[in-house]
Amino acid sequence: MPYVIRQKMPKEGVSTYEDLVYGKIRVENRILEDQILLKSDGYPTYNFANVVDDHLMHINVVARGNEYVMSTPKYNLLYDAFGWERPTYIHLPMVLGSDGQKLSKRNGDASFMDLYHEGYLPEAIVNYLALLGWSPNSNQEIFTLDELIKEFDPKRISKSPSIYDEKKLQWVNAHYIKKLDDEKLFEITIPHLKEAYDLDKYSEDWVKELVLLYKDHISYGKEIVEVTEMFFHDKVTLNEECMEFMKDESIANTLKVFKEEIEAIEDWTVENIKEAINHTKEKANVKGKMLFMPIRIQVTGVMHGPELPNTIHLLGKDVVLKRLGE
Numbered sequence: 001m002p003y004v005i006r007q008k009m010p011k012e013g014v015s016t017y018e019d020l021v022y023g024k025i026r027v028e029n030r031i032l033e034d035q036i037l038l039k040s041d042g043y044p045t046y047n048f049a050n051v052v053d054d055h056l057m058h059i060n061v062v063a064r065g066n067e068y069v070m071s072t073p074k075y076n077l078l079y080d081a082f083g084w085e086r087p088t089y090i091h092l093p094m095v096l097g098s099d100g101q102k103l104s105k106r107n108g109d110a111s112f113m114d115l116y117h118e119g120y121l122p123e124a125i126v127n128y129l130a131l132l133g134w135s136p137n138s139n140q141e142i143f144t145l146d147e148l149i150k151e152f153d154p155k156r157i158s159k160s161p162s163i164y165d166e167k168k169l170q171w172v173n174a175h176y177i178k179k180l181d182d183e184k185l186f187e188i189t190i191p192h193l194k195e196a197y198d199l200d201k202y203s204e205d206w207v208k209e210l211v212l213l214y215k216d217h218i219s220y221g222k223e224i225v226e227v228t229e230m231f232f233h234d235k236v237t238l239n240e241e242c243m244e245f246m247k248d249e250s251i252a253n254t255l256k257v258f259k260e261e262i263e264a265i266e267d268w269t270v271e272n273i274k275e276a277i278n279h280t281k282e283k284a285n286v287k288g289k290m291l292f293m294p295i296r297i298q299v300t301g302v303m304h305g306p307e308l309p310n311t312i313h314l315l316g317k318d319v320v321l322k323r324l325g326e
Helices: 046-056 072-082 112-117 122-130 145-151 166-178 182-196 204-213 223-227 240-245 251-263 270-284 289-300 308-315 317-324
Strands: 014-019 023-028 036-038 061-065 088-092
Touching (some): 014 088, 046 072, 122 145, 182 223, 240 289, 251 270, 251 289, 251 317, 270 289, 270 308, 308 317
Parallel strands (some): 061 088
16 A cells, blocks of 8 residues: 655644744644655655755755744754754745735746846845845945845844835846946847847947947836837827927927027037037027927927937937928
């Protein structure tokens, strides 16, 4: 007859252990099943192999999800049966999605490698994940790995579930992107541009200049595709906010004057484009938002972005004139 080998559990009393997050945990022994150690095929169960492996690997601190809080006494009874020293336990709060459900690949939640391939930086991901369910003594949120190691105190781990906030991850990642050297920035962005657009008609220098222009405007590598869309499509589409802004009566004259200034440029440089904007300011008698925003919206289709003269320069004179004439 096939058989399994179980560990006989005590039927009376209470098993206790100290957890660094939840404090003293007490579990009634009567609710513990005689756990299977060897299955009918002769192979050990995970619970059995895990304890043996941790002991042989000299693991003295076990950090895992809080769903194991009540089953930990079963592990401890194995340590005691072998006469081995129990490890210290840190049971971590659950990380939930924005819908309040447990994160799951099945539900489309991103894994570490998914984020990495999207152009998130490993050090930024680690930084963000460290702040899920844990807080430092200070208000500091951006940490190097060495700083995290120095600052980390398991007693400051929360008992409550944490919510995975993609916007907060992007905010953290943006800080790291701003500090990247050029080559690393190109490494996490240009492959996404190549995948999304046909770059054959653009020089390598032009592509790199485009990426550098948006360095402070992206929070992860693949976002470069979205924010630079206006450079790779003939027409721009305005959203409702842009269309509402463009209804101002003075804007038509501003754009007319600016188009004349652009047409007059013979040497297509950033400096000459700046001059064209300044001349428009004087001739159309507009300044500030009523000068820059109509030009940006008409030429790029968005209300905000990087330096306007540099953006116009990369778009090219023909494209700019075409959009000003629409």
